[in-house]
Amino acid sequence: MKFKNIITTLIVILIIVYTFFNYNKIINYISSIFSKEPKVVLNEPNAYYKKVSFDFVKESETFTPLSMQDIKDIFYSILDRGYDEFTFYCPSEYTSCLDDVNAITNDAGVLTHINNFVSPFNNFKSINVTYSQSGEVNIKIEKLYSSDDIVTINSKINEIINENITDDMKVEDKILKIHDYIINNTKYDTANSDSKSSTAYGALINHKAVCGGYADAMALFLNKFNVPNFKIASNTHVWNAVYIDSAWLHLDLTWDDPVSSSGEDTILHKFYLIDTPSLEKYKITDHEYDKTIYEELS
Numbered sequence: 668m669k670f671k672n673i674i675t676t677l678i679v680i681l682i683i684v685y686t687f688f689n690y691n692k693i694i695n696y697i698s699s700i701f702s703k704e705p706k707v708v709l710n711e712p713n714a715y716y717k718k719v720s721f722d723f724v725k726e727s728e729t730f731t732p733l734s735m736q737d738i739k740d741i742f743y744s745i746l747d748r749g750y751d752e753f754t755f756y757c758p759s760e761y762t763s764c765l766d767d768v769n770a771i772t773n774d775a776g777v778l779t780h781i782n783n784f785v786s787p788f789n790n791f792k793s794i795n796v797t798y799s800q801s802g803e804v805n806i807k808i809e810k811l812y813s814s815d816d817i818v819t820i821n822s823k824i825n826e827i828i829n830e831n832i833t834d835d836m837k838v839e840d841k842i843l844k845i846h847d848y849i850i851n852n853t854k855y856d857t858a859n860s861d862s863k864s865s866t867a868y869g870a871l872i873n874h875k876a877v878c879g880g881y882a883d884a885m886a887l888f889l890n891k892f893n894v895p896n897f898k899i900a901s902n903t904h905v906w907n908a909v910y911i912d913s914a915w916l917h918l919d920l921t922w923d924d925p926v927s928s929s930g931e932d933t934i935l936h937k938f939y940l941i942d943t944p945s946l947e948k949y950k951i952t953d954h955e956y957d958k959t960i961y962e963e964l965s
Contacts, residue, residue: 705756705803707731713749715786719895722962724781730755735767739781742771745806747785757802768804772796780960783898783905786890787867787883788812816868823871824887838892838911842918843939845888849881850924850934856880857926878905881920899961904953908964909940915963916940922951 707730712718720726724743732738732755745753757764771777772794782790790811798804812820831844849870856864856875863869865879867887876884882898882905889896895910899917906919919938927933938946943964946954958965 707755710748710750712747713789715788715890716748717786717890718747719784721784721897723960724784731758732764732767733758733761735771738764738767738771739777742778742806743781743784746782746789746791746808749786749789750806750808751810752805752807754803754805757798757804759802764802765798765800765804768796768798779900780957783900787886787898788817790883811866812868816866820867820871820887824891827871828888828891838894839940841892842889842894842909842911845885846918846920846923846936846939847934849884849920851932853881853884853924855921855924855926878921881924882907885918885920897961899956899964901953901956906938906954908961910963911940914942916942917946917954917964919954922953 718726725740727740727744730741732741741755778794791808792811793809795807827848831848832841852874853870854875856877859877861869861873863873864875864877867880867883869880870876870884885907886896886898889909897908898905899908909916909918917938918940922938923935925933
């Protein structure tokens with residue numbers, strides 16, 4: 668009987684000691700069980716995470732939305748981090764949260780603009796959003812670029828850099844070299860005959876592309892050079908925005924690679940790192956973009 672009492676006493680002492688040294692962990696665990704708002708799980712971002720905030724969308728700090736803008740920021744952040752799937756929760760005080768999630772999900776234009784601010788390798792091909800009335804929102808992302816595509820493109824990018832870029836070159840000279848390389852080695856796919864023509868694979872591997880392919884290819888090199896950038900989209904066109912010498916400038920490889928009736932290759936530099944007033948002087952419909960989205964260039 669005494670032996671049992673001793674064992675019981677030792678167990679109680681051990682429990683008290685463990686509780687003393689792990690008080691915060693125990694309290695947090697109990698709180699998580701009874702908490703009304705589930706915790707968001709953040710996995711490590713992939714290699715193409717830019718971790719940059721813009722005027723239109725910013726990195727989400729809490730992943731708990733309290734406004735429509737917060738939801739946009741969450742979509743941007745999970746794309747920027749390269750997640751394939753993510754779940755967040757609408758707090759009870761944000762009564763219109765699910766309606767706002769639904770509005771953004773069904774607005775292809777907003778999602779496309781958000782997509783333009785992340786690395787091309789983290790761009791989505793499709794997004795599937797489901798939610799429950801309890802406020803749980805699940806997002807599944809199908810990437811535009813497959814793992815095999817990324818390996819092939821990265822290999823080509825490294826090859827091009829090794830053959831054309833030196834460490835002593837200024838950033839502007841590196842950008843110009845790549846601008847000219849892409850144009851000299853890519854034909855505009857007037858028939859848009861290949862689904863990859865709107866990707867960097869089309870420009871760098873198949874050597875034929877439409878505007879999306881030119882812009883993605885350039886963006887990948889800019890990322891390699893650690894130059895801040897994003898893509899701009901109008902209703903009919905896509906090109907690059909580049910931050911250099913403390914200013915955001917336009918860079919449009921597609922319009923610098925005009926299609927001639929003779930089929931002769933031509934390279935221009937009219938749309939190479941120009942400011943917005945200079946761009947607007949050309950009065951080109953393709954370049955009429957929403958300045959409330961791409962405010963950096965205003």
